[in-house]
Amino acid sequence: MTARNLNSDQFALLEFKDRLADPQNVLANNWTASTSVCRWIGVSCGIIHERVIALNLTSMNLRGTIPPYLGNLSFLLSLDLSRNNFYGLLPKELGQAESLKHLSTCSI
Template identity: 50%
Template sequence: MERSLSILQLIALFLLPYLFSHNLANTTTDLKTDESSLLAFKSHITNDSSHTTLGKNWTTKTSVCNWIGVTCGSRNYRVIALNISYMFLEGTIPPHIGNLSFLVSLDITGNRFHGDLPEELAHLRRLRVLNFVLIK
């Protein structure tokens, strides 16, 4: 008995592998955007008194999702939370933080950041929690 493939089966056969590879490529690209944003943030740290926090851990040798203080979503593998509270960091917060488009929570409490909060924070439409009690 001869079997023929339906149109839907043909579409699934050829389209699904493309969609899966395209989605994986987008996730990798988007995570690189998050990585670049966090590395820009790190570059604005003028003093990391713990010397182990960002300097040694936030590198391109490991996935951004494994960095100290960074939480990625389980569905989209994008940065959804940044908690660098009480790391006694000094510096400024760069506008690049506004590129973390999936960021829901940002906690920078207990650090010595100076300058204005970047207006790019207003572009983070998913941001729900912002803690920034700073120490003198």
Template identity: 70%
Template sequence: MSTKNLTTDGFALLQFKDRIEDPRNALTNNWTSSSSVCKWVGVSCGVIHERVTALNLSNMDLKGTIPPHLGHLSFLRSLDLSSNNFYGHLPIELGQLHRLRLLRLSYNDLNGEILQTLVNMSDLEILDLGSNQLFGRIPFFIFKISSLKEISLDDKSLFGSLPDDLCHHF
């Protein structure tokens, strides 16, 4: 077990926790430095290196802006913060998550344009940013992510088009 790696991931997650509101105290009572980050609610770790590989905090009534510290979770493959009360712009640091395969931030109050740094996520397969307040043209760089299989961008203030094979039609 590498203490340095767990400290890096644990520090990033504690910084995240300290910058959001947690009305149910789900993180407050569980995410503490006295226990391994791999045992925290919503956190999954890889077996070999014991680094954080998935963060699923969907439907937890969390509120605030998404802090840039999540960009330090360099082994993260899945990030699901859907169905919460996050608002503000997406932090550009999310583009540092090169191993990310799933990014699900739907059903929040996020605004601003879609980040160009998403193109750095060369393994991204699922991008779900729907039901937010995002605006602007659907950026062409999304099509440069060759691994992308599914995308949801159903915000009314986005314009442009996507290839049919990437879209779910409801």
């Protein structure tokens, strides 16, 4: 069951990546299905549940909107997308991430 849940986290993050402009190819070159999501740049997984608990993509020159898929990361505690070029509204689906305690999306 853990593998299926981690697979759903991986799917959510790959969908997120596919909707971004990543001019430095940081995510394009690292976030691949052939590597465990827990080894991806900016991703931290919990020890107990082996699920994504933090996503820190600060200052990666990413552009786009924040898609609803991040709301599927049910163990997500911290989301830091600051110092990028995101625009638009936060998706209401982020409210599904009930564990989310820290959210930073501001551009500086």
